[in-house]
Amino acid sequence: RLDEEMWIGNAKRFSIKDLRDIAAGTWHAVDPEGFSAKVEDDFERRQLFISESGGMYRLDAWLDPVGGTTLKAAIDSMSNPLGADDRRTAKQRRADALVEAMHHAMGAGTLPRRNGVRPHISINTTIEGLKGELGAPASELQGGMPISSKTVQRLACDGTLHRVLKADSVVVDVGRATRSVSPSQWRALKARHRTCAAPECDRPVNMTSPHHIEFWARGGRSDLPNLLPLCYHHHRLVHEGGWQVIRAGEGVKFITPPHLWGGGAKRRWGERLAS
Structure with missing residues (x-):
């Protein structure tokens, strides 16, 4: 028998989410079979829709508690700000973390092949x-x-x-x-760097991809002095976000675009050695 006074007291003390969790725990205690049946019914509701909308992709999903917690844990581990100048919102960081995780999974070569071909972007x-x-x-x-x-x-x-x-x-x-970059060149580059080459970024080098300081598409060579490991976020900033990577002696400097300089002074965002 449920203690009505206890639940009235709980309603005053706890949030709706906490009350829901307490109720689920109580249900499991008094009716484990019924609780398990409800869990299986919920699992059958799982779904994921991926659709195009206005030049973007939209994701809508329902996941069971374990599946959702797994996804959230993976995304949370990759969605912290990357340096003091990371201007992305929390929502944007989570979206980037999901895409970055997919890039890493595809690059690892462990996903199933279709007709003998690894998953890839064409x-x-x-x-x-x-x-x-x-x-x-x-x-x-x-x-x-x-x-x-x-x-x-x-x-x-x-x-x-x-x-x-x-x-x-x-x-x-x-x-x-x-x-554009051979496996041996990529291994050599990873041996020289522990993290993404962007200053203050702690993304492990295994979660990066090789960037050509002088763009490969513009004739830049795939030689080690012209290569830097950049994470998904910083690689995109350099190519699509207006950032520049320039040589400076034995290292390189990252320069942010004009709208981020502030105060009218050209801002130098930092440097790391490229060799």
């Missing part, structure tokens, strides 16, 4: 689009969604390229795959 572009030349058509993801040349240049830093020749819109030749 982009259709032209030489002009890759270089960001004026008048070039927008590059497209495999689903047809257009992306900017700046995004293509970031992805090309650690991509595999296939040359496709066309005649009258018909593919007549597909060249061999060419990687």
Whole structure:
């Protein structure tokens, strides 16, 4: 029998969430079979929708307690601000953490293959689009969604390229795959760095990708002096966020865009050695 006075007292002391948890614990104590049946019913309601909306992707999901807690723990571990100048909101950091976790999972090579091919992102572009030349058509993801040349240049830093020749819109030749950075170069780069090369960023090097100081899409060489490991957040800032990485003696300096300088003085955000 439930103690009504106790529950009235609990309602005055606890939040709605706490009351719900207390009620669930009490239910399990007095009717474990009924509680387990309710848990299984809830599990059957799990679902995930991924849809395109206004040039973005929208995610809607229901997860069971263990699944949701697992996802939250993974995202929380990667959503702390990366340095004092991290201007992202908490919502933006969580969104970036989810994408970064997916990049890491795909790069680890442990996900199931389809028809012998690892999960990957495919982009259709032209030489002009890759270089960001004026008048070039927008590059497209495999689903047809257009992306900017700046995004293509970031992805090309650690991509595999296939040359496709066309005649009258018909593919007549597909060249061999060419990687912008070889596995041995990537291993050597990781041996020289413990974290993302951006100052104050503590993202482990295994969670980064190689960036070309002189952009690969603009002819930059894939030599170690021209490579830096950058996490997803800082790699995107350099290519799409207006940040610059310039050489400074034996190291490099990161320079933020004008709207972040403040006070009219050009701001130097920090430096780390590149060699």
